[in-house]
Amino acid sequence: MPKPLTLALVTGAALLTRRALRRRVRTSPLWPLPALDPPVSGRPRSRALRLRLAAHETIADGVVQLRLAGAGLPRWEPGAHVDLVLPSGLVRQYSLCGDPGDTSCYTVATRLVADGRGGSREVHERLAEGMELEVRGPRNRFPLVDAPAYVFVAGGIGITPLLPMLRALPEGTAWRLLYGGRTRASMPYLEEVRALAGDRATVVADDEDGRVDLPALFAGIPEGTAVYCCGPDGLAAAVAEALPGTATLHLERFAPPAAAGGDTAFELELRRSGRTLTVPAGSTVLAAVRRELPDLAYSCEQGFCGTCQQRVLEGEIDHRDELLTDAERQNSMLICVSRARSDRLVLDM
Template identity: 85%
Template sequence: MPKLRTVALVAGTALLTRRALRRRIQASPLWPLPTLDPPVSGRPRSRALRLLLAAHETIAEGVVQLRLEGGELPRWEPGAHLDLVLPSGLVRQYSLCGDPADTSSYTVATRLVEDGRGGSREVHEQLAEGMELEVRGPRNRFPLAAAPSYVFVAGGIGITPILPMLRALPDGADWRLLYGGRTRASMPFLEEVRALAGDRLTLVAEDEDGRPDLAALFADAPEGTAVYCCGPEGLTAAVQARLPEGAVLHLERFAPRLSADGNAEFEVELRRSGRTVTVPAGSTVLAAVRRELPDTAYSCEQGFCGTCQQRVLEGEVEHRDELLTDAERADSMLICVSWARSERLVLDL
């Protein structure tokens, strides 16, 4: 099966609000928004904002919601996310799940990851109402595109980028949603999702229902159906494997994508430092570099924030990040996630 890539289709420059979409669909029953060629990879950097944490509340088991308030904030479209700079200096990415028409606040939600790298725990346990936090964005690598029909698949906290999409769909749109989670109590926004989706919703609580039936979900999906999926790797892999012919897949992952060819050990020369390190299979360039140069900057370790970007002097890179533009990828890489296609890389370190 060929390697699938995340498709990012941008329909014009208008915001995909309910009102705008309704005007489009009233103009034509086929809702023929123009389909543009996918943009170059990566996305523009956004200026940092200082916002007030106005609300910090638990909305499901293990999930907190943050409302960040400011002045006239940059607008966003469904699927967009913020980079949140935590007091510790860690940078984490969270999907916007509020109302795009509200330009005075941003709303995000995050699940506590017990065995994670500390960011979610800091959000849950150390942030408090009244604090001022730095955010960057919004940025959107998961935009809602025009399509004849939609299938949405959300796993747990993966409902956050999809929820604004559901609100933005026009009356009469053909769509269905599969929303799964470990337990009903752990699934955020459950009541709102039920109200929005009605009989379009397939709800799967794993402790009650087991794994979702994706074959049934995709049954009779017409040609050109847009499949939007956000969730853990097991769910996204299952959706990829069962994607019906003629459907267009849009993915938002919790973690960077892995190589389809596997990882082979390679060497990295640190030219300015006069050192060479070996990157074993299953490790990262960042980990190998920091063994020799422990002050090397990094933050998210997922290819989203850009802190660990390094200049590449020689060698071929397999880019696995979600940030760099094509021009930047010509001579640099994010060493937290990207790998080598050649047996050796030379970095300007």
């Protein structure tokens, strides 16, 4: 283990193109995953649970932890998340960070985003112990793969999907962790990280330390090392840029990459419904479709969860999600974020 590094989370790095990033990401899971429910039109997804909010507690500055209690809950593997349906109807995705073997409750944590879309504020300010909430999932698009060694990089609340991975690593596994945040007081699960990782962890707060030397972090890692990163865009881009060619990157973002701009309107045909629509430059395929099919199932609106995945029959797709594999991109898209490169797109719906 190299000597501790000093860092601040990188915030201004240029993002790699989606195509370049996808070439460096491996998605093969260590464990067989259950088949996801197929995309649906006009009906809710299955596997919804009604769970009781057994605990709602502050665990760091601006971070609350929720413990959602039930009985005989579906098992999950490290990296999995659930969809939480809030009382307002908003649906938000949260990584499971508790014990995968505990079928009596799910544990998640979320940071308050004051200028966000309202979901985190509702979780922090409106949820109360004893409430019953709808929970969908779990689903896993960020699984822990088998590798000769691991490097984990977490930015703030990005520690949540990585924490169960650290607990699951077999004794003798070679790994190290880089965990950064704005302040130590704002970093959830810091004491547990220290207990789990010992001197394999470099824990740094922005207000105390300097810029990270990512090449030094990756220096000397074995060929085939799996690098897991969860955090803001600047950190994700910097890790991807510094990644050695012999390592594989497994990335989970807080938000989808920003669009390149220059969007134009295009024609959208819904083949089975017999309808032809126009998707304006400043709107989404999902918004256009829901005006015609208001019961269409959707969830995150950020290209993460896969609920709105639809089959494409004709047209060239501009993929902007962080979820689909290269094979899935050949004939499907997530209509909440992706658009058409061609003047016309035909969906099987």
